[in-house]
Amino acid sequence: DTEVTQTPKHLVMGMTNKKSLKCEQHMGHRAMYWYKQKAKKPPELMFVYSYEKLSINESVPSRFSPECPNSSLLNLHLHALQPEDSALYLCASSQDGAAGLYEQYFGPGTRLTVT
Amino acid sequence: GDSVTQMEGPVTLSEEAFLTINCTYTATGYPSLFWYVQYPGEGLQLLLKATKADDKGSNKGFEATYRKETTSFHLEKGSVQVSDSAVYFCALSLENDMRFGAGTRLTVKP
Numbered sequence: 709d710t711e712v713t714q715t716p717k718h719l720v721m722g723m724t725n726k727k728s729l730k731c732e733q734h735m736g737h738r739a740m741y742w743y744k745q746k747a748k749k750p751p752e753l754m755f756v757y758s759y760e761k762l763s764i765n766e767s768v769p770s771r772f773s774p775e776c777p778n779s780s781l782l783n784l785h786l787h788a789l790q791p792e793d794s795a796l797y798l799c800a801s802s803q804d805g806a807a808g809l810y811e812q813y814f815g816p817g818t819r820l821t822v823t
Numbered sequence: 824g825d826s827v828t829q830m831e832g833p834v835t836l837s838e839e840a841f842l843t844i845n846c847t848y849t850a851t852g853y854p855s856l857f858w859y860v861q862y863p864g865e866g867l868q869l870l871l872k873a874t875k876a877d878d879k880g881s882n883k884g885f886e887a888t889y890r891k892e893t894t895s896f897h898l899e900k901g902s903v904q905v906s907d908s909a910v911y912f913c914a915l916s917l918e919n920d921m922r923f924g925a926g927t928r929l930t931v932k933p
Contacts, residue, residue, distance in 0.1 A: 712866075741921075750912055750923035751867065764920070798866050809855050809874050812921060814866035 711735075712815035714799050720821045723789060729818045731782040731799030740782040741812060742774060743798040751798055757782060758804075789822045796820070825850045829913045829924035836931050842900040844927045846887075846913035849894065854915040856880075856889050856896040861910045861926075870898075870911070903931045 712733045721727050731740065739758045743751035756764035757776040765774075771793075773785040782799055796819050800812040829846040836842060848854065855874045859867040871880030876891035885900045896913060908931050913924040 714866075748926075750926050753921065756920075800867075809916075811857060811869045811872050812916075814859075814868070816866045 712799055712801055712813050714815035714818050716818060717816070718819045720823060721786065721789065722823055723791075726785070726787045728786065729784040729797055729820075731815055732780055733801040733813070734780055735801065735813065737801035737813070738779060738804050739802045740776065741800040741802075742782070742784050743800065745796040745798055745817070786820075791822050794820055794822045825854065825915060825917055825920070825922055827913050827915050827922055827924040830927055831925050833928040833930060836903055836929070838905055838931055838933055839902045840931075842898070842903045842907075842929070844898040844911055844913075844929070846896045846898065846924060847894050848896065848913075848915050850915055850917060852917050854917045856887070857914045857916065858885070858887055858896070858898050859912045859914060859923075861912065863909075867912065903929070905931045905933055907931050
């Protein structure tokens with residue numbers, strides 16, 4: 709099983725809402741990632757969890773809050789977002805992030821629209 | 824800093840034509856190199872990878888060779904199909920950090 713699942717597939721939220729994106733993998737991977745992808749652009753790294761600890765936070769605004777409850781799950785909590793945060797949010801996992809040798813497996817993404 | 828430069832396209836080819844998408848990289852260490860493909864409305868799928876110089880990655884008729892002397896990882900396919908229409912991303916990975924090129928949109932016409 710090489711699948712990374714993400715829910716929901718689509719999300720529309722107002723600027724005062726609080727919502728969460730969820731990601732799950734059952735490949736035994738120990739590194740998990742959140743990316744943001746705007747239209748016609750490459751994915752931009754937001755956060756990296758390695759062995760359930762946050763190891764990279766790419767200067768992301770605090771209105772995005774990641775959480776890794778266990779090695780299979782990754783959440784992204786959203787609060788007080790802006791319209792410019794509308795994008796495709798991609799989750800990925802890899803066997804081990806440290807060496808950079810391992811490919812990342814991506815989920816299908818959550819299409820987020822902030823109104 | 825570490826980066827990837829790839830031809831931006833768009834690239835439009837007829838079915839059965841030969842495909843080349845150029846990719847060059849800049850890195851301070853010895854990165855692993857990847858090609859990912861993204862179909863409309865989907866996430867990224869790994870197409871192929873190479874982890875050291877002179878390695879050749881291949882999958883589904885696509886090939887790319889890790890060339891350290893030219894810092895390149897060009898993607899090739901001998902005969903493209905309509906189903907190959909997608910956006911292709913070249914990427915490098917060092918430690919936990921994966922850097923993507925801008926992406927190349929490929930359209931294959933029947």
